Amino acid sequence: MNLEPILFENDCLKIIDQTRLPDKFIYINLPDLKSVCKAIRSLKIRGAPAIGITAAYGFFVAANALAKKKKLNTDALLSLAEKLIGLRPTAVNLSWAVKRMQDEYKKHSDDTSIEQVVDALRNKAIMIHQEEKAACEKIGESGEKLIPQPANIMTHCNAGILATGGIGTALAPVYKSMGSGKNVHVFVNETRPVGQGARLTYWELNYNKVPCTLITDNMAGWIMKSKKIDLVITGADRITANGDTANKIGTYALAILAKYHKVPFYVAAPLSTFDFKIPDGYNIMIEERDKEEITNFWNIKKKRLYKVMNPAFDVTPASLITGYITPAGIFNRIENLTY
């Protein structure tokens, strides 16, 4: 599992350009705030934890540049933070990571040396990355207990290495089970409109030699009926206080299909994805993305004739979720979670 979607070396930030996968496996440099924002906005990096890590490093890169120009101050960092947080409103990890960077700055803003402030921010960003990696490992350990031998697992979108910088959230139990010699097979929903399943999940599972089969999203119900699916595991972009879960569009329908077929449906997420400030799913803001994500596929030239809805996420009510696979164990109600 030695695949690193986010690299940070000598104060330089690099990411795999995920929009080029599976055809091209290349890293791109993100030398400044502008390139970081563009990469997040255009989905070159995506997945709630990976966005958070990239934003933390991006915060550092921008703060470092400001420091060199002697312009590092509270106002500049506030404007920087706002820019980053506004990029993807649904993923809670983004604002969580940026706020931690801001807090770190506040803690050190009275330090005499600007170098010390920069060092503190660098260390904090690295720590956020390391924490997410450790969280993935623990999610894997928690979730592996749910995986029978042999196992047929279904997943949606990409909640793997590429999404987290670690071994993933939804895919962590899969990788851990492989590691301990279980025979796992994964049905990968392609995940329209952007194809994170087809392009990313299939690619990284294949890269790590996990047997898998690609299907279109609308086949999931039929596969549950005609094949034996042991469980569904998805990631999450935001989990509210009552357990309602925002995740990639299609997750809600998948949870209903799982319930209908009596297939257990699990959500895997680090603790940073839980947002106790939001009482339930009705209060989650859902990002609406460009209609071109949908029309581009179909050789539709006269786009103005096309009225399209493109919510990037949906909300799965807690009642449809069998359990939450977290670094702290598996829970079937978020109330049981303790930090």
Place this chain on the structure above:
Amino acid sequence: MNLEPILFENDCLKIIDQTRLPDKFIYINLPDLKSVCKAIRSLKIRGAPAIGITAAYGFFVAANALAKKKKLNTDALLSLAEKLIGLRPTAVNLSWAVKRMQDEYKKHSDDTSIEQVVDALRNKAIMIHQEEKAACEKIGESGEKLIPQPANIMTHCNAGILATGGIGTALAPVYKSMGSGKNVHVFVNETRPVGQGARLTYWELNYNKVPCTLITDNMAGWIMKSKKIDLVITGADRITANGDTANKIGTYALAILAKYHKVPFYVAAPLSTFDFKIPDGYNIMIEERDKEEITNFWNIKKKRLYKVMNPAFDVTPASLITGYITPAGIFNRIENLTY
């Protein structure tokens, strides 16, 4: 609604090349059996009733060519029929139309004049086309009673003009309601992998000025939850004696989502789609199509690395179907149907 996907004039067969829609609206000639087979196989014409009509005309075109070469005989027509029927195993209308053409030949094969046989076959093919058109009109009249004012309807795949040669099956009640002044709006599922919803249904609804919104298949559940959907109507490729219905992949999942959200789910079909010889859905043969239909979208070059499932259809059990909209009225159990 003056849109003709299948034209037959002066013994020449022309169809709209539906693989070029929505970008190009062009007719192509089908001058011989080979071109007819290729058009059906490559989905230039698709939709169970339209395939049946095209196969009937194709049967005539081929028989006419054989007659000119003095090679029109039972064996030649049997081989011809087998070729046509094998093209798309799930659509019952195809074998139904071809068998009617064969029966017509048998009825006339003792006629003294070969011209009379050819005339009889021509008339039979035209009659099959006219019957399908009339059936669509009646489906529209039956189904219009189900459409409230105003109405929000969801549909999957294309069961409209392009699929039938008439005003459609699933879309017939929509067109009839428009005609009688109701405010209808249609949510169109794009229908992966081939995009009949995005490319064909949206195009023909727009061509006929019916307001509609395009969504990806995995949004259907979320739309049912967040918008008021009055009913779902789909077409059918084959309906068995107990009411189980084979239709485009994704229909089964859509029916489960409709049931979960208490949205009525209707199947619209001409009587030719009902196949009483098959007791239930377990006995329907499901066509598996090329994996390229799925991988082509995602810039996947190394296709050999990709294991893909691509069932073209699924089977929705009768228990998930609120009713069948037929030319003979609306039924909630197929046992009630009488010819």
